[in-house]
Amino acid sequence: MTSKSRILAAVAGALSMGAVATYAAEPSQSDQIAELQAKVASLEAKQASNSKDVAATIDQVLRDAEQRSQLLQNMGDMGAGYDNGFYIRSGEGWVLRPGVFFQFRNVTNWAKDAKHGGDDDSIENGFEVTRLRLELEGTAFTKDLEYAFVWASDSPTDNSMSLLDAYVRYMFADDWGVRAGQYKAITSHEFLTSEKRQLMVERSMVDALIGGAAYNRVQGVSLIYGGYNKDNPLSAEVSFHDGPNTGNTDFRKSNNSPLGAVNDGSDFGLGGRVEYKVNGDWRDYRDFTGMGNKSDLLVIGGGADWSQFGDGNVYLATIDGQWENSAGLSIYAAGLLSYKDDDFYGPSGDNSTDWGFVAQIGYMLNPSWELAGRMSYTHYDAEQALATTSEDSFWEFTVGVNYYLGNNGSAGHRAKISLDVSYLPDGSPHDLGFLDYQANDANDEIVIRGQFQLLI
Secondary structure (H helix, E strand, O other): OOHHHHHHHHHHHHHHHHHHHHHHHOOOHHHHHHHHHHHHHHHHHHHHHHHHHHHHHHHHHHHHHHHHHHHHHHHOOEEEEEOOOEEEEEOOOEEEEEEEEEEEEEEEEEEEEEEOOOOEEEEEEEEEEEEEEEEEEEEEOEEEEEEEEEEEEOEOOEOOOEEEEEEEEEOOOOOEEEEEEEEEOOOOHHHHOOHHHOOOOOOOHHHHHHOHHHHOEEEEEEEEEOOOOOOOOEEEEEEEEOOOOOOOOOOOOOOOOOOOOOOOOOOEEEEEEEEEEEEOOHHHHHOOOOOOOOOOEEEEEEEEEEEEEOOEEEEEEEEEEEEEOOOOEEEEEEEEEEEEOHHHHOOOOOOEEEEEEEEEEEEEOOOOEEEEEEEEEEEOOOHHHOOOOOOOEEEEEEEEEEEEOOHHHOOHHHEEEEEEEEEEOOOOOOOEOOOOEOOOOOOOEEEEEEEEEEEO
């Protein structure tokens, strides 16, 4: 064998040995399959373990939710939200309705010959925060025990807060209840209807002079029948109180005498009001508009009050009627009478009978827009009450429009814009702040009021 042949043989042998070694190093096909099966088994074991953990977590969450649900059931029905106002509720007995009542107004007042000793006309224009109130209303312990606590900054020239209303009402039977605290004198329906739900920007002048607004708040207790129970057409309330204008006073006499009195305050008062619903829903009786009425409403009412001032006595009586229909028409009318006996004005005084009436009408043009008109008349018999004017009879004529915000007026009284114009051909006998009327001596007076109202 030649040297060349030897070299070739050696190379071939080396290559052959490398191939055998490489083949021997690679795993067999069966080994590869076994290895894959082991990996799959490991992944399945991990997945099963994770599934058990997930199932355990879900079970724990469900058990916790069930326990919490049972706890809430044991604590009663609790909730909070907004339903014509914010509320917080726990069961049927506990309800709290916090609220804010805001009225912002622009006023223009023109009075003939009321400036510089009667030589020039007077004209005033400006803005005012007419009312800002904080309200807490609701029920406690039972739905039959109601409460209302109201603090107000109701003077455009004084932004301090003071207590306005504070009373509780307990209906101990379906139609019988009691009320105690500080609340509105219960004679006049126009005054009892909230400032939030008036047809005009403000109440009438006759109510301010000799009606319920002239009596304002009283402190006392009252017996209630009906309480505007939807199943009872009759509602009545009789009140024993400290006398007119005794809000935020203590048990002693206070200087709350009406104009012209010579005594130092009232001894006591006894007032009452009865209302009969011929047809309709009591809820529609809470305002003077036919907005949203589902049926016709007719209510006839009347009230009276007797208050004693030393040896003198003051009597107030009203009779009124309110009718509304489902087409948006509303009509209200009332007659008022105030009588003061001889002793009320002292030894040199004489008895007096003041009287008046009011009539107003409103009509919804559509769900958002409403037109309104009103006239009132007041006749004074008491010279002592007319120190600022030579006139004894006062007419008031007012026309206005309301725009209720929201989709198709859905906000209702909670957000509305009102504009009205009042004409007083005989002027006003006194400054009447909320009405924005100025005292003048039987001269023409025109007042334009634009107001935005918000209830939260």
